[in-house]
Every structure is written in C-alpha cells, then in structure tokens.
Amino acid sequence: MIHLLSTFLVPILGAGAIFLLPGRRRRLTVLLATTITHLCLTARLWLGAPEAGSSALLGVDAAGLLFLSVISLLYCLVAVHLVAYTRRDARGAPKVFLACHLLSLSAMTVATLSTHWGLFWVAMEATTLATAPLLFYHHGPRALEATWKYLLICSVGIALALLGTLFLGMAAAGLAESQRTLGFVAMVDNAGGLSTPWLKMATVFLIVGYGTKMGLAPMHTWKPDAYGEAPPPVAALLSGGLTNCAFLGILRVSQLCTAAGQGPFVRSMLVALGLLSIGIAAASIVGQGNYRRMLAYSSVEHMGILTLGIGIGGLAAFGALLHAVNNAFNKGILFLAAGNVLQARGTSDSKSVTGLLATQPVTGVFLILGFLAASGIPPFGTFISEFTILRGMIASGGAVVPILYLGFLALVFIGMGSSVLEMVQGAPKGTSSELRAGRDSLAAVLPMAVFTVVVLLLGLWIPGPLQAVLEHAAGLTGGAR
Amino acid sequence: MSFLIDSILILAILLSVFALGASRMGMTIRIFAIQSFLIAFLPWFLHGGTPGFHQLLLLTGTVVVKAFVIPAFLSWAIRDVSMRRDMAPLLGFGTSLFVGSLLVALAFIISANLPLPTGVASSLLLPASLSTLLLGLLLIISRTKAVTQVVGYLIVENGIFLFGVSLVLEMPLLVEMGILLDLFVAVFVMGIVIFRINREFEHMDTHNLTVLRD
Numbered sequence: 002m003i004h005l006l007s008t009f010l011v012p013i014l015g016a017g018a019i020f021l022l023p024g025r026r027r028r029l030t031v032l033l034a035t036t037i038t039h040l041c042l043t044a045r046l047w048l049g050a051p052e053a054g055s056s057a058l059l060g061v062d063a064a065g066l067l068f069l070s071v072i073s074l075l076y077c078l079v080a081v082h083l084v085a086y087t088r089r090d091a092r093g094a095p096k097v098f099l100a101c102h103l104l105s106l107s108a109m110t111v112a113t114l115s116t117h118w119g120l121f122w123v124a125m126e127a128t129t130l131a132t133a134p135l136l137f138y139h140h141g142p143r144a145l146e147a148t149w150k151y152l153l154i155c156s157v158g159i160a161l162a163l164l165g166t167l168f169l170g171m172a173a174a175g176l177a178e179s180q181r182t183l184g185f186v187a188m189v190d191n192a193g194g195l196s197t198p199w200l201k202m203a204t205v206f207l208i209v210g211y212g213t214k215m216g217l218a219p220m221h222t223w224k225p226d227a228y229g230e231a232p233p234p235v236a237a238l239l240s241g242g243l244t245n246c247a248f249l250g251i252l253r254v255s256q257l258c259t260a261a262g263q264g265p266f267v268r269s270m271l272v273a274l275g276l277l278s279i280g281i282a283a284a285s286i287v288g289q290g291n292y293r294r295m296l297a298y299s300s301v302e303h304m305g306i307l308t309l310g311i312g313i314g315g316l317a318a319f320g321a322l323l324h325a326v327n328n329a330f331n332k333g334i335l336f337l338a339a340g341n342v343l344q345a346r347g348t349s350d351s352k353s354v355t356g357l358l359a360t361q362p363v364t365g366v367f368l369i370l371g372f373l374a375a376s377g378i379p380p381f382g383t384f385i386s387e388f389t390i391l392r393g394m395i396a397s398g399g400a401v402v403p404i405l406y407l408g409f410l411a412l413v414f415i416g417m418g419s420s421v422l423e424m425v426q427g428a429p430k431g432t433s434s435e436l437r438a439g440r441d442s443l444a445a446v447l448p449m450a451v452f453t454v455v456v457l458l459l460g461l462w463i464p465g466p467l468q469a470v471l472e473h474a475a476g477l478t479g480g481a482r
Numbered sequence: 483m484s485f486l487i488d489s490i491l492i493l494a495i496l497l498s499v500f501a502l503g504a505s506r507m508g509m510t511i512r513i514f515a516i517q518s519f520l521i522a523f524l525p526w527f528l529h530g531g532t533p534g535f536h537q538l539l540l541l542t543g544t545v546v547v548k549a550f551v552i553p554a555f556l557s558w559a560i561r562d563v564s565m566r567r568d569m570a571p572l573l574g575f576g577t578s579l580f581v582g583s584l585l586v587a588l589a590f591i592i593s594a595n596l597p598l599p600t601g602v603a604s605s606l607l608l609p610a611s612l613s614t615l616l617l618g619l620l621l622i623i624s625r626t627k628a629v630t631q632v633v634g635y636l637i638v639e640n641g642i643f644l645f646g647v648s649l650v651l652e653m654p655l656l657v658e659m660g661i662l663l664d665l666f667v668a669v670f671v672m673g674i675v676i677f678r679i680n681r682e683f684e685h686m687d688t689h690n691l692t693v694l695r696d
Contacts, residue, residue: 133671142693143694152672156668
C-alpha cells in the first residue's frame with residue numbers, strides 16, 4: 002500500500018519543491034528527478050504487484066499497470082524535452098507550468114491505480130484541472146480561447162460521467178447490503194444482480210463523459226483547439242497520457258457491461274463511436290493547413306481505432322490495448338517533432354514550413370518516421386496493432402466495418418502524407434541566420450529517438466511480461482487472444 | 483419531514499428556472515448560492531435523525547464551498563466588469579424560459595419511466611435532479627458570458643448532487659470530499675481564466691472566443 006501511495010505522492014512532493022526552489026536550473030532538475038523516480042516506482046510494480054483488493058480504493062490490475070507504465074515513461078521523456086523547449090521559449094520555465102506537469106502526472110497515476118468508480122472520477126476531473134494551466138503556457142487570446150473551451154467542454158463532459166457513476170450506484174441498489182459498493186472488482190463479481198435499465202443509463206453517460214475526455218467524435222471539438230494552441234510537448238502528454246486514462250474508463254465500462262450480460266449493447270455503441278471518430282478525423286485531416294491541428298485529428302482517429310477495437314472485442318481488444326501503447330509513444334514522436342518545428346519556424350501553418358530536411362535534418366527524419374508509424378506502416382508496432390484489430394474484425398464477421406476502417410485509414414494516410422512531405426522537402430523559407438538559430442539540441446531530439454525505438458521494437462518483438470499483461474487486460478474486457 | 487424535502491426540491495427547480503430568466507450576472511450567482519445552500523441540507527433530512535460525523539463534515543463542506551466561497555470568488559472575478567448584464571444571449575429570455583419549461587416536463591416524463599429502488603424518500607428527487615441538470619445545460623449553451631456559463635456548470639453539478647443524495651449506497655468519505663475539492667478547484671481555475679479573458683478583451687463575452695477553427 003505504501004508503495005502505491007508513494008507512486009502518486011512523489012510527484013506531488015516534487016510539485017511542492019518546484020514552488021519553493023528558486024532558479025530555472027534547480028526546478029528542471031527536480032522535474033527530471035521526480036519523473037525518473039516515478040518511472041522507477043512504476044517499474045517496481047511489474048515485479049510482483051499487490052493485487053487489487055475489494056475494499057481498498059487503490060490497487061493494481063493489468064490494464065491499470067499497462068497505462069501507468071506508458072504514462073510514466075511518456076512524462077519522463079517529455080520532461081527531458083521540456084529542458085530544451087523551455088530554454089528556447091521566451092516564457093522560460095514558470096513555476097506553475099512545471100508544477101502542473103507533475104500534478105497532472107500524480108492525478109493520472111491515481112486514475113490508473115484507482116479501483117473505485119468514485120475515486121476514478123475524482124482523479125479524472127483532477128487531470129483536466131491540472132492540465133488546463135499547461136495549455137495556457139503561451140498566453141494571449143488564442144491560448145485563452147483554447148483553455149476556456151478545453152475546461153468547459155471537458156468539465157461538462159466529466160460531470161456527465163459523475164452522473165453515470167451515480168447511476169451505477171442506483172443499478173447496485175438492489176444488491177445485498179454488503180455488496181453495495183462502487184469498487185471495480187466487486188461490481189464485476191456481482192454484475193448479475195445489477196438493475197438493467199440503470200446499468201444501461203450509466204453506460205451511456207459514462208461513455209459520453211469519458212469519451213469527451215478521450216476526444217471521441219462528436220465530443221472531440223475541444224481537441225483541435227487545445228492541441229493546436231498548447232505547447233506541443235503538452236499536447237504529447239494529453240494525447241498519450243490523458244486520453245489513455247479516459248480510455249481506461251471506457252475499458253472498465255465495457256468490462257462491467259460484458260459481465261452483466263449487456264456486452265452487445267455496449268459494443269454496438271463503441272463500434273459506432275469508433276467508426277464515427279475515424280471518419281470525421283479522416284475528413285478533417287485532408288486539406289488541413291495547420292500541422293498541429295492535423296496531429297490533433299490524427300489523435301481523434303487513433304482514439305476511434307482504440308474504441309472500435311474494444312467494440313469488436315476478442316482479438317481486436319488485444320490489438321486495441323497494444324495500439325494504446327503504440328499510439329501514446331507515436332504521438333510522442335510527432336508532437337515533439339512538431340514542437341521543434343514550431344520553435345524554429347514560429348508558425349503552425351504547414352504551407353509556410355518547407356525544407357525541414359535541410360534545416361533540421363534530425364527533426365525532419367523523425368517527423369517522417371512518426372508519420373509512417375501513425376499510418377501503420379510495417380515494421381512499426383502500430384502496423385501489428387492495427388492489423389490485429391483488422392483480423393479481429395474479419396474474424397467477427399461482417400464486411401462493412403473493415404471496409405470503412407481501411408478506407409478511412411487510407412484517406413488519413415493521403416491527407417497526412419501530403420502535408421508532412423511538403424514540410425520536409427523543398428527549399429527552406431526564411432533567412433539563413435533565422436534558420437541556423439533553429440538547430441535542435443540533444444535534449445530536444447533524444448526523447449523522440451527513444452519513442453521511435455520503442456514503437457519500432459514493439460513491431461518486431463513483444464516482451465513476455467508485456468504480452469502477459471496485454472492478454473490479461475484484453476481478457477478483462479471479454480476478449481482473448 | 484417529507485413536506486420539507488418536497489419543498490426544497492421544488493424550490494431547487496424554480497431557482498434553476500429563475501436563473502434562466504435573470505439577466506444580471508450578480509443575480510445569477512446569488513441564485514446559485516441560495517440553491518446550493520438549500521440542497522446542502524437535503525442529505526440530513528433524507529436520512530433522518532441526528533447526522534453522524536460523516537454527514538456533518540460533508541454538510542459543512544458543501545455549505546462553505548458552494549454557498550459562500552464559490553459565489554464570493556465568482557463575484558471577485560467579475561468585479562472590474564462594467565457590463566454586468568447578459569445583453570445578447572443566443573436564446574432570448576422568453577424563449578429560454580419556454581424551452582426550460584419543456585425540459586422540466588421532459589425530466590418528469592423520463593423519471594416516470596425509470597424504476598426507483600425502495601427506500602427513496604421522495605418521488606420528486608429524480609425529476610428535480612434531472613430538471614436542474616437539463617436547465618443548467620441550457621444555461622451553458624444559451625448564454626455568451628463566461629461567468630453565466632460557469633454558473634450553468636455549477637447548476638448542472640447541483641443537479642447531480644441532488645441525484646447523489648437519493649442514493650441508497652454511501653460513497654467513501656474520501657471520494658465525497660474529493661468530488662467537492664474537484665468542484666472547488668474547477669471553479670477556481672475557471673475564475674482565473676475569466677479574469678484573464680476580462681483583461682485580454684476588456685469584457686468577457688465568449689463571442690470573442692471564435693478565432694480557432696478549421
């Protein structure tokens with residue numbers, strides 16, 4: 002228990018230290034030290050984790066451990082990138098910004114470790130609040146607009162999830178006194194006795210609520226604005242960390258419904274939302290003139306793929322969980338590359354950025370690699386996961402869903418490809434002194450390299466323990482390898 | 483006791499309708515404060531008898547945060563604003579009152595179709611909670627002033643709170659306090675953003691926030 006507590010208390014202590022310490026260098030040291038400690042604590046959980054108890058509020062299960070590890074590694078590497086980012090930006094490294102980085106890490110840790118619907122909700126709302134100041138890093142009216150939309154849309158969405166949580170309590174009201182709890186494990190165990198109308202209402206509200214945070218269409222409208230205005234490293238945290246936490250909520254809903262015999266109900270809903278998200282993202286990516294908004298729509302697309310995978314179930318659920326890991330690191334590559342481009346060129350307009358390979362060769366190469374990975378090209382891990390989801394679809398029968406899925410993915414490939422290739426090729430615009438100032442430091446490049454290696458490795462070989470955790474987590478949602 | 487409970491529930495609905503018709507922002511904030519104060523006492527009346535430590539702590543927390551701290555903070559956030567009226571709502575006041583009354587009717591129809599577990603003190607709880615929720619959502623989408631939207635969000639939360647107190651099962655104290663803390667921090671962060679919007683645009687109409695688009 003102390004181990005679990007320290008996993009989320011360490012970032013809070015780090016945030017406190019950042020507020021107290023003077024000087025940019027000291028604060029960044031604390032930031033790095035804290036995220037590395039968090040990574041070690043998380044790694045320690047892989048060696049014999051305490052199982053989730055039925056009464057405790059915190060515990061570790063396969064899906065939680067998987068997402069916690071992804072988030073921990075993501076935060077650690079983005080912290081390294083922030084050393085370079087805050088050096089280049091005139092705003093520097095304000096206390097609130099660095100502290101909120103750690104506070105949001107803490108909130109996400111609680112979300113992944115919670116074993117109670119109520120606590121999970123509290124942690125999810127906390128992630129919205131802790132990340133809002135991160136979006137506002139650049140100040141000015143545009144950042145203000147993005148922050149306001151993010152706060153209001155996500156808060157209202159998450160309020161609906163709270164109502165859904167209370168509906169779950171209503172569904173459990175008919176159970177015996179000792180079984181009336183909102184614990185994940187206990188609810189699944191007693192799923193047979195839940196009241197069906199209330200459970201269905203709860204499912205709808207929870208999926209809409211957590212789907213809003215995940216950025217599923219049609220509740221995705223905050224996403225292009227938020228990712229388009231936030232500093233790109235922050236967008237990497239949101240698209241790899243925050244959305245995965247929300248996805249965990251959707252996973253748990255699907256697990257509970259399957260246990261209660263309402264599997265077909267929740268699955269049809271997830272398939273519809275997933276396809277809609279992929280479709281809307283594909284339509285918005287084609288001709289998108291702003292590369293950060295384009296990446297935001299790519300995030301909507303991949304969230305759609307995850308939801309679709311869980312909706313199909315079986316083999317596709319395994320693929321979706323693997324894809325959640327791949328996508329988090331893939332977005333890491335893309336957004337950090339976008340951050341380097343933004344800082345060197347000072348614009349988000351894809352048309353004004355040309356000749357990246359000439360001016361920022363390393364970032365340019367990683368942008369291409371990130372794009373290839375996002376399109377599911379072999380040998381990247383995303384190919385394996387997207388292909389597994391496709392196999393799951395074909396195995397479950399029906400031709401319409403796989404055809405739409407492949408069609409939309411092809412559309413995204415064309416839309417993103419034309420934009421990315423224009424950015425990296427050609428002659429650079431701008432004076433030579435401006436362009437030389439845009440050279441990338443090691444700290445700006447190294448995290449992208451690690452992300453790329455991870456996504457590449459996952460395409461070639463899935464380590465045994467990871468395979469076991471993925472299968473276990475997929476089994477929870479009613480899928481099996 | 484049940485007369486008292488029903489009166490509070492009906493007042494809660496009426497206050498949400500009142501908020502829809504109020505044009506002054508200070509008034510909207512005060513309406514929310516009164517509504518929160520009234521419904522904070524519901525759990526006490528519902529469970530009857532003397533409240534335990536758990537209930538007392540929650541009652542005090544809810545009253546202090548929702549009826550006093552949040553309204554005071556929101557009034558602070560708009561203290562420098564010269565335009566204190568919602569002059570151009572997206573839906574006119576008459577229209578939004580009409581739509582609001584339709585929503586209340588809808589809430590009663592929905593609740594009639596949901597099975598209530600035995601042991602719920604008042605049959606008005608569910609319709610009151612849903613009406614408050616829907617009216618809060620209407621307030622968010624029909625107004626353009628940032629503060630009114632926040633009050634709309636808070637009224638939605640009040641609706642959810644009304645539903646929460648009718649629950650037979652009890653949440654752990656830690657979770658309930660967490661929910662309250664989240665609400666407080668949410669309003670705090672939103673208040674700061676409103677303050678910034680005021681400074682940036684000299685007034686806080688969210689009409690200005692329409693630059694970001696594809």
